[in-house]
Amino acid sequence: MQPIQEAQQTVGNGMKTIQVRVNGKIAKKEVPIRMLLVDFIREELALTGTHVGCSVEGRCGACTIVLNGDAVKSCLMLAVQADGADIMTVEGLGTTDKLHPIQQGFWEKHGLQCGFCTPGMMMSVYNLLKTTRHPSIDEIRDALVGNLCRCTGYEHIIQAVQYAADQVAAMSKEERDEIFSY
Template identity: 80%
Template sequence: MHPLQDVQKPGVEGTKTIQVRVNGQIYKREVPIRMLLVDFLREELGLTGTHVGCSVEGRCGACTIVLNGNNVKSCLLLAVQADGADILTVEGLGEPDNLHPIQEGFWEKHGLQCGYCTPGMMMSVYNLLKVNPHPSVAEIREALVGNICRCTGYEHIIEAVQYAADRIAAMPKEERDKLFSY
């Protein structure tokens, strides 16, 4: 049973105006009160980098984002519950010509195959490296326990995180701080 089944059942109707800051930009929208946050991001804001991989049951982690500094699975929240929140999605991580070291790590170390899990993985890695700049392999595995990958066997993902950690550690402090402002 989906954790939000009671709220989502027919009969619970209506809309509510919410305001969120996503990737540094403010959005104010009227949304159905039953709309999931992941659907709001993808359909209302067009931020389709946040994926849906498990019929929105909280099991795969493809929909992981950063919300008010914490990793959340955006299929387990309603958009209205995010009212007032500060959100980072994969689109806010870096630019095509200026990748975040986490993105660079996945690129350099072949941390993806189909790429379906990758945005969620990277958002979990973001919060890991924010608080633990030098994670052990065991700590990386633990941080990614909620993110399922059906392609890679995880070894290249571990290497991608280690690559990113090394790149970030070599940067001046001001640059490092800018990478983790959420």
């Protein structure tokens, strides 16, 4: 994808205009400087698949997104810092018609119960599988330290990641590049 331009416009009154590309769509909006990126995604862009599970500390990981190719916590960033960034949220991962292998893995292996941590969790899995072809169980567990889940005990999540990894490994390079384009 082509890099997008930063808006870099100061509006005054503690506001700023930013331009981001989220899930392939460009959005240009005026935001308060103090607005957290997660609130921008959820409330300004109405992408409510990204969740908030903690408040100050950014420990839970439910707000994880992929920003310029890396999984990051959108509650630990100001929206203005994302000016010019390319972002993927869970809504950009796959559709019900064409689930991403990660989503497929979570479905097949019952990797979710309440589903609240799942979008952020899958963003971290994306970060892992983008670069790691056959992750070991320990690598998977380590890759998920930043995403707390209270329902599953992680066992089925690990199976889901293994399932997804197998699917990805069986793909051609072109197919892989397509589903890991962020």
